[in-house]
Amino acid sequence: AVELPGEFSIHGGILDLFPATEADPVRIELFGDEIESIRSFDAESQKRLADLASLSLTIAADKPTATTDNRSPGNGTAPFARFSESLLDSAPANLLVILSDLQQSISEGRLYLQRLANPTGLFGVDHVMARLTTWPSVTVDAIGVDSFETACRFSIEPMERFSGSRRDALTELAEVLNPGDRVLLCCHNEGEQERLRELLVQHDAQFSLGLAERVATTPGMLRRGFRIPARQLIVLSDSELFSRTPARTGTKRRRADSRAIDSFLDLKEGDLVVHISHGIARYRGMKMTQVLDVQEEQLILEFRDGVTVFVPSSLIHLVQKYIGPAKTTPELSRYGGTSWLRKKDQVAEAVSDMATDMLRLQADRNSKPGLICRADSHLQQEFEKAFPFTETPDQLSAISDLKADMENSRPMDRLICGDVGFGKTEVAMRAVFKAVDNGRQVAVLVPTTVLAEQHYRTFSQRMAEFPVTVEMLSRFRTDAEQREILKRLKEGKVDILIGTHRLVSKDVQFPSLGLLVIDEEQKFGVKVKERLKQMRAEVDVLTLTATPIPRTLHMSLLGIRDISSLTTPPRDRVPIETRVGRFDESLVRSAVIRELNRGGQVYFVHNRVHDIHELQMRLNRIVPEATVVIAHGQMPEDELEAAMLAFVGGRADILLATTIIESGLDIPNANTMFIHQADIYGLADLHQLRGRVGRDRHRAYCYLLLEDGRIVTTKATRRLKAIEEYSELGAGFRIAMRDLEIRGAGNILGTEQSGNIAAVGYELYCQLLENAVRSLKKEPLRYQRHCRIDLPVSSFLPDRYVDDQKQKIEIYRRMSQANTLDQLSELETELRDRFGPIPTPARRMLQLRELNLRALSWFVENVHLQNGFAVLRYRNARLMRMLSLLHKD
Incomplete structure (x- = not known):
């Protein structure tokens, strides 16, 4: 099926294709060599969307007109040289060229080509400059241009940096204005423009500075502000004034999670399947059978001892693909035996007991009074308006759910599930701010010091414009600093405390704790989990996890567990380019240099502490231009903090780290990753590690490196191939997500239930769970009836x-x-x-x-x-x- 741009398929008189220029794929129905109809269709469901009167197709490259004098026939590119061209070959005759900082651009271009191991095949700087001279041009240069006769000189000065505080920014702006200066403020949308006008009026009413008359607002995007003294004009952006990132807008797409775990699209011969009545078998393909004159296609299943069973296609609902926890390979069932029925009954009983316990816990929680928050205040609304991005539909739904929980009389216990980068932290911040706005303290519990530092920075920046005090308690703090924080916490002077398991120690006393936020609860030890059970009965609890759960499990748990799932990624998220290969020093160098040339940074994941310093020396030799710092969990606190701060602050180019970076690290400037010895990782680990890059609008790269001479198993090869090829829309994505989703199911239900999933397969387990919940709630059972x-x-x-x-x-x-x-x-x-x-x-x-x-x-x-x-x-x-x-x- 056609699912991605560039794909096409032909079946009979139907041509499906996905042009790169179209938002949706297109289906063309043919009658001979005539087109009968053209219609768009949905890539996920394959259903018709709209009829089209016509379709314009663009090809990958126009017929080239560029010369090929800079290409060598000896490097293997000669047969393709005639297809290579510059973007300038397609430029119109009336083009106007604007050259910004020309000499710097030329120097950077030449340096870039010098750094490349094999620049052959790329247009040289001189070639490009010669082509540009064929059009009229305007050169913008801070230093000056060669021709004084054609130069138009005027003075532009950079603007001072502002603190970013909504309360103080306008006062700071008034202080930098000279008499007669006017300000043009560019706002990223009309809503922000309206809010700024309100702020200007309020500010003038309070301080009588007359800003409203001197500041004009307009919708528009501006990266950096400037001052033109001769015109007495200052041009600024709202994001610069308030230290925010411009909003991402546009339609969001929902990932195909509903098909991710229960689809037969990726069933291959040799895969394990579950026959509901007879147990686990191996799928051996399909066969057309004929009895008398009746033909029917049948599935071939192989049970234990080589027993072969044919299942008619009309009874295919009895067969499910076996999906279980990673590294689980169940035995084939004996056809006609009783052991499968006993096993299924045992799992059904265990599932019923678990559902009973979960319903009992929910009933206990409902019987206890909780903190009742008031409806959103004006301050809460201002906090939410300050979010610089457009919320996804799933985020809005989750925020609505948790607000309803917090305004209810029973204590909240909600789980937020979502893949890396899908906005769980912002959802949590809405709940955190609501609790603080209602006079309560908040504890944010995280599994690692690195994640604590990340959350501390994120929360502090997000809350900077509001009267909220954020502190962190981890081994990055000295004993004296920790004592001071605990003292202020006990006095009620700390609103939000972020930390590791240190937060559940007896000396950490919250006089008015109202909300506990737990990030990745499954990563904590038994003692911490027991303490969390006690706290759950007393305060609102919000749990975050980056291991998404399957939609079918979510539906099965309705009514016994409050869950919100985030399955909608930002639309402008560019797919991560993933490649698998042996450790090649020239590849590592070229990839690092490419990232450094665009001002970015690099992750290098190596999960062995004992030789990580040797790898650091190797990287220093391969890329001497780059600064490499190390981060792992066994480092002294001050060294780890220094390394992380150097990388976050942009003073280090490469972070050589263990999987300590797997959870929560969010550095948009780092968009290239190497995972060393990638064959030792599971799909879920590779997926979450890779999620550390691609969090900005730039193209991200992930290299899965294998050591020379190391034998890679067949299973590891399949894992690497799957994660290299999958996309968020394709069938391969569903393969790669499976391990992650089953892990998510185990995190929610417990290790015992992971064993039950392994025993009968995920899909049958969910059916048993749903029926157990319905039975306990006295609702009619759901089962497939056939005549x-x-x-x-x-x-x-x-x-x-x-x-x-x-x-x-x-x-x-x-x-x-x-x-x-x-x-x-x-x-x-x-x-x-x-x-x-x-x-x-x-x-x-x-x-x-x-x-x-x-x-x-x-x-x-x-x-x-x-x-x-x-x-x-x-x-x-x-x-x-x-x-x-x-x-x-």
Whole structure:
């Protein structure tokens, strides 16, 4: 299926393609060499979106006009040289060229080419400059230009830096104004423009400085402000005045998490599957069978001792792909044995006990009075308006949920799940500010000192404009500093205290603790978790985790666990370029130099402390231009803090670290990562480590390095290949997320339940859990009902209609799981749209499923032919007699 830009597929008279210039893929239906229709469709669901009258396609490169004199035929690029061209080859004749700091740009360009190991194939600086002279140009230079006759000189001065405080910024602005100066303030949106006008009026009313008359506001984006003395004009941006980052806007996309864990799209021959009635087997492909004149496609399952079972495609709902915790390989079940049924019953009992305990805990919590927060105050609204980004729909939903919890009389205990970089911290900050605004203290508990430092910086910057005191308690603080912080905390002078397990010590006393925020609770020890259980009964608790849980588990836990999931990434997040290869010094150097050339920084992950200093010396030799600092958990506190602050502050180019950076580190300027000996990591670890880069708008790179001479196992190779290839929209992404989601399920449910998931597979486990919760809440159980239909009708998807086996399995499964006539009708429409007119065998499949649904509505359990008549068998004879009496009347 076409899911990503640049992909295309052809099946019959249907051409699917995803042009790079279009927001959605396009489906073209052909009749011979004529186009019958053009329509866009959704990449995730593959369903029609809109009909199109026309489609303009752009090719990857225009016919080149550039010369190739700077390309050598000896480097392997000669056959492709005629396809290489400069962007200038496509420039219009009426182009105006603006050259900013020309000499500096030329010097940087030449330095960049000198640093490259093999610059052949790139246009040289002289070549580019010669091309630029063919158009009119304007040169902007701080020093001056060669031609005095054509120079237009005027003085521009940089503006002073402001503190960033909303309370003080306007006063600071008034202090730098000279008599007669006017100010033009660029606001990143109209809402901020309106708020600034209100602030100016309020400021004048309070201080009588007359700023409102001298400051004009306008929507616009400006990176740095400046002063033009001759014009008595100052131009500023709101982000510069208040030390904020311009907002990201645009439509957000939702990741395909609903299909991530229960899809058959990636089922391959040899994979483990679960037959609900008979247990764990190995999938051996599909086979077309024929009995008399009836054809049907069947799944081939291999059980223990080589027993082979054929499952008709109409019963595919009984088969699930086995998904379990990482490093789990269950034994095949014995077909027809009783051990599988016993195992399933044991898991069902354990799940029921767990659900009972969770419901009891919820009932206990509901019976105790909690802190009741008032509705959002004006200060809370100002705090939320100061957020410089556009919230995702999931963030808004989670914020609404936690506010409702905090304004309720029962103590809050909510879990926020979300992948790295999806905005969990901002959601937590809304709750933290609300608690402080209601006169309560907040404790933020994190598993590592590095994450404590990160949160301390983030919270301090975010709260800087408001009357909130933030402190940190970790081994980065001296004993004297810790004593002073604890003293002020006890006196109620600290609003937010961030720290590691030190926060749960007996000498840490909160006189008015109202909210406890726990980041990655599963990483704490047993004693800390026991203390957290006690605290849960007393205050509001908000737990954050970067291990997302599957949607199916989320739905199963509705009513017994308060969970908010963040599954919507920022739209402008550029996909991370991921590559796998041997440790090659020239590759490392070129990648580091590329990052340094664009002003960025580099992570180098090496998870062995004993030889990390040797690797540092090696990196110093490979890239002597770069400053390398080391960070790992066994370092003295002062050295670790110094290294982290040097990297965060931009004084170090490369952070050589262990997986201590896996959780929470957020440095937008670091957008290249190397993971050394990547084959020893699981998919979840690789995914979360890689999430440290790509947090800005620049293209990010992640290199998974393998040591020369090291033998890589087949499983490790598959892991690395999966994470190299996956994208957020493709089927490979679902493979790579599986380990992470199962880990998330284990974190929420406990290690014992991880064993139960391993025993029966994730999908069946969720079905058992959902039924256990429904049973305890006296709600009707959900189960798949089917009527057995034995009719001499051939029903299957012909290869000429759907030629991809994975797509076939998905369609068979969706058809068998269609529980309403509307769902079946939607599937029929989708088949016509995706694959063209439905052939007879496929149409009969739809008709048999419709008959199945109608028979179920009449409580029929079997339909078959006997002596030329259709025989209907009802669930019980009494019901059949009642229906026959109704028919007589």
